[in-house]
Amino acid sequence: MSFSIGIVGATGVTGEVTLRILEERSFPIKELRLFASRRSAGRAIRWLDRDWTIEALDDGHFDGLDLVISATDASIAREQAPRMVEAGAIVIDQSSAFRLDQSVPLVMPEINGADLESHRGIISGPNCTTAVAAMALAPLQRAVGIESIISSSYQSISGRGRDGIAEFLDLSRKAVEQPDALRGHESLALLEAQQFPKLPAFNVFPQCESFLEGSDISTEEEKMEAEMRKMFHAPELLVHATAVRVPVLVGHSVSLGMSLRRETSPEEAREYLSGFPGIRVVDRPWEGEYPTPIDSAGIDEVLVGRVRSLPSLENGLSLFACGDNLRKGNALNAVQVAERVLGIA
Amino acid sequence: MSFSIGIVGATGVTGEVTLRILEERSFPIKELRLFASRRSAGRAIRWLDRDWTIEALDDGHFDGLDLVISATDASIAREQAPRMVEAGAIVIDQSSAFRLDQSVPLVMPEINGADLESHRGIISGPNCTTAVAAMALAPLQRAVGIESIISSSYQSISGRGRDGIAEFLDLSRKAVEQPDALRGHESLALLEAQQFPKLPAFNVFPQCESFLEGSDISTEEEKMEAEMRKMFHAPELLVHATAVRVPVLVGHSVSLGMSLRRETSPEEAREYLSGFPGIRVVDRPWEGEYPTPIDSAGIDEVLVGRVRSLPSLENGLSLFACGDNLRKGNALNAVQVAERVLGIA
Numbered sequence: 001m002s003f004s005i006g007i008v009g010a011t012g013v014t015g016e017v018t019l020r021i022l023e024e025r026s027f028p029i030k031e032l033r034l035f036a037s038r039r040s041a042g043r044a045i046r047w048l049d050r051d052w053t054i055e056a057l058d059d060g061h062f063d064g065l066d067l068v069i070s071a072t073d074a075s076i077a078r079e080q081a082p083r084m085v086e087a088g089a090i091v092i093d094q095s096s097a098f099r100l101d102q103s104v105p106l107v108m109p110e111i112n113g114a115d116l117e118s119h120r121g122i123i124s125g126p127n128c129t130t131a132v133a134a135m136a137l138a139p140l141q142r143a144v145g146i147e148s149i150i151s152s153s154y155q156s157i158s159g160r161g162r163d164g165i166a167e168f169l170d171l172s173r174k175a176v177e178q179p180d181a182l183r184g185h186e187s188l189a190l191l192e193a194q195q196f197p198k199l200p201a202f203n204v205f206p207q208c209e210s211f212l213e214g215s216d217i218s219t220e221e222e223k224m225e226a227e228m229r230k231m232f233h234a235p236e237l238l239v240h241a242t243a244v245r246v247p248v249l250v251g252h253s254v255s256l257g258m259s260l261r262r263e264t265s266p267e268e269a270r271e272y273l274s275g276f277p278g279i280r281v282v283d284r285p286w287e288g289e290y291p292t293p294i295d296s297a298g299i300d301e302v303l304v305g306r307v308r309s310l311p312s313l314e315n316g317l318s319l320f321a322c323g324d325n326l327r328k329g330n331a332l333n334a335v336q337v338a339e340r341v342l343g344i345a
Numbered sequence: 346m347s348f349s350i351g352i353v354g355a356t357g358v359t360g361e362v363t364l365r366i367l368e369e370r371s372f373p374i375k376e377l378r379l380f381a382s383r384r385s386a387g388r389a390i391r392w393l394d395r396d397w398t399i400e401a402l403d404d405g406h407f408d409g410l411d412l413v414i415s416a417t418d419a420s421i422a423r424e425q426a427p428r429m430v431e432a433g434a435i436v437i438d439q440s441s442a443f444r445l446d447q448s449v450p451l452v453m454p455e456i457n458g459a460d461l462e463s464h465r466g467i468i469s470g471p472n473c474t475t476a477v478a479a480m481a482l483a484p485l486q487r488a489v490g491i492e493s494i495i496s497s498s499y500q501s502i503s504g505r506g507r508d509g510i511a512e513f514l515d516l517s518r519k520a521v522e523q524p525d526a527l528r529g530h531e532s533l534a535l536l537e538a539q540q541f542p543k544l545p546a547f548n549v550f551p552q553c554e555s556f557l558e559g560s561d562i563s564t565e566e567e568k569m570e571a572e573m574r575k576m577f578h579a580p581e582l583l584v585h586a587t588a589v590r591v592p593v594l595v596g597h598s599v600s601l602g603m604s605l606r607r608e609t610s611p612e613e614a615r616e617y618l619s620g621f622p623g624i625r626v627v628d629r630p631w632e633g634e635y636p637t638p639i640d641s642a643g644i645d646e647v648l649v650g651r652v653r654s655l656p657s658l659e660n661g662l663s664l665f666a667c668g669d670n671l672r673k674g675n676a677l678n679a680v681q682v683a684e685r686v687l688g689i690a
Contacts, residue, residue, distance in 0.1 A: 013527065016527060017527065147657075148656070148657030149657065150495060150602050150655070150657055150658075150663075152497035152600035154499070154549045154589065154591070158526070158527065165526045165527075169521055169523060169526060172517065172520075172521045173521045175517075176514055176517045176518045176521060178514060178594070181503070181510045181514060181594055181595075182358065182361060182362065182503065182510075182594075182595065182671065183643070184594045184595065184642075185594070185595055185596070185639050185642035185643050186643065188594075188639050189639060197633055198633070198637055198639075199637075199639060202592060202593055202594050202639070203593060203637055203638060203639045204499045204591055204593060204598055204637065204638060205635065205637045206600070206630075206635050206636070206650075206651050206665045207630060207633070207635065210631075211630040211631035212631060213631050214631060215630070215631055216611065216628075216630065216651070216652070216653045217653065218630070238656050238657045239657075240602070240653075240655050240656065240657050240661075240663060242600045242651065242663065242665060244499065244598075244600065244665075246499070246549055246591050246592070247547060247591070247592045247593075248547055248548060248549060248592075249523070249526055249527075249529045249530070249533075249547050250526075250527065250529065250530055251530070253549055253589075255497035255551070255587045255589065255600075257495050257585070257602070259657065266561065283561075285551075285552060285556040285560070285561065285563070286555075286556035286557060286558050286559060286560060288542055288543070288552070290550070290551050290552065291551070292543055292544075292548055292549065292550045293548060293549060294530050294533050294534060294543075294544060294547070294548045297529075297530035298528070298530050298531065305551075306551050306561070306587065307561070308561045308562065308585075310495070310585050311493075311583050311585065312492075312493030312494065312495055312583045312584075312585050312604065312658070313495075313657070313658070316585075318495075318585060318587065320551045320587060320589075326527065
């Protein structure tokens with residue numbers, strides 16, 4: 001059996017990675033249709049030794065599509081996804097548009113795949129940082145139960161798309177020309193970013209997405225709490241996130257502290273983690289074995305290590321996790337959901 | 346009144362910044378003597394429009410020196426500092442050699458300056474990350490009291506000295522040449538670091554300093570707990586640190602969560618913070634006002650922002666702080682201690 005698949009946002013970073021993953025997994029495709037903005041319409045993308053012409057999303061008709069993987073802004077998703085469902089397609093939407101909609105399942109297959117049964121056409125994928133953190137926490141949530149989570153993130157640049165990546169590389173090329181590294185901040189202060197709220201090269205900043213006027217929490221940080229509660233079916237779960245951008249191309253990292261329902265040793269926790277699909281435990285720090293974003297980039301598993309007791313929290317445990325924000329944090333999860341709803345996996 | 350001052354490790358990063366700070370503060374110097382390894386002996390360093398010849402530390406005699414600011418490895422400090430004290434000098438040692446020695450005060454003047462009274466010749470300065478975190482926490486420790494701390498750090502490259510900085514810049518120059526950023530991890534994986542346990546360019550890794558065989562905590566992480574307890578006179582204080590290296594030249598950042606002795610609103614906390622010497626509160630995130638390491642580099646204050654309630658901890662509060670690891674994290678603090686013990690400040 002094979003399927004008619006649509007990719008919305010085909011020219012973007014997520015679109016590119018989605019096509020790569022469909023190829024890697026030999027996804028059974030009968031017909032492939034690529035959609036993007038009007039600006040890209042008519043261009044062709046090479047995939048599986050064939051040229052595929054891009055259609056303008058605005059003018060798009062979706063008849064005959066079995067499933068659409070959509071990576072666009074939330075505002076575009078809100079407009080277009082219902083049209084696709086009306087035309088008979090299942091839509092896996094990677095934007096934030098429907099994630100908290102009660103009638104839309106928000107799914108990572110390893111965590112709450114059963115929620116897919118209730119879908120009415122639209123299925124949401126989580127925010128990329130939420131996805132990495134949720135994977136690392138899910139084995140402990142399932143085996144023991146989690147009361148609260150404290151997260152500090154190290155989020156890569158690629159979450160900001162092609163323009164963000166290009167600007168980051170350009171600014172980094174300027175930043176590396178340091179006649180006097182100890183006074184480097186003086187020349188770095190002259191570099192200006194358009195795609196980021198602060199200089200993304202040789203810098204970190206505690207802002208991902210935006211802050212509403214007068215708000216002390218970023219929209220990115222709000223997402224982690226709301227989405228984690230929904231995927232874990234844990235409406236009382238406390239999640240406190242600090243979202244920080246770092247100069248890394250691909251791979252989001254999270255330093256997580258958690259309070260568990262009962263005392264759990266690091267050894268026991270590592271067993272739950274190793275036994276969970278999609279997780280690889282790397283935790284022999286004295287041998288240099290721990291997660292890094294570069295090691296997590298390009299692979300399917302989320303890497304988890306630095307598992308330790310955390311005495312400041314009741315039944316406290318901490319860990320460090322890294323995952324590819326474009327793959328498990330986005331396109332891979334979408335393809336896994338697609339395989340599941342289409343009965344391939 | 347003016348003094349005979351020795352700088353040990355004069356050719357290193359800390360030595361350079363110490364000399365700059367002595368100049369900035371018009372430190373009253375009668376005689377300046379510079380010490381370094383035998384390799385550098387005989388070379389001259391330009392300071393205040395004069396050439397100062399470097400002496401070999403090994404052969405050094407320290408007679409006539411009032412005070413020495415020493416930035417060397419702990420092993421060298423253990424050997425040399427007692428010789429300097431014997432010769433009549435007060436030694437401000439920036440290494441870890443004496444920090445936890447009960448007969449040696451470990452001091453940041455704003456926090457526990459009174460501890461200086463008990464010194465017997467040697468005074469220690471804290472680890473650079475501890476220093477930044479301690480400054481941000483001290484106002485709350487003093488006004489309210491802290492039960493426990495959870496810290497995730499974003500530590501800059503310059504903590505690894507000149508060789509570390511040079512290697513980081515070299516690897517960064519290679520890392521920016523990305524023909525395909527989304528597959529960048531493949532070329533980055535080929536780059537090798539000597540000065541760092543993992544690639545420091547376009548990467549982060551949860552290892553600063555080292556792990557003893559079989560240990561789940563790095564020596565850097567251990568320091569934060571022990572040193573914070575000592576400076577705060579709080580032997581029961583729980584400190585859980587995750588120390589992470591990030592691709593930043595100068596400026597250490599910490600994402601801190603804490604449990605306070607009583608409920609304290611972010612507004613109240615900001616008042617304690619703003620009233621504390623050496624702290625600048627920058628906390629209007631919706632206007633892009635929050636700490637970044639680049640903004641903290643080259644200045645004396647530690648920047649504190651993102652102050653929020655943290656519901657997962659009892660009377661919980663979180664914040665994000667950045668400080669110049671070479672200045673308040675090291676040389677500036679040493680000079681401030683020197684001013685205090687010599688009665689200049």
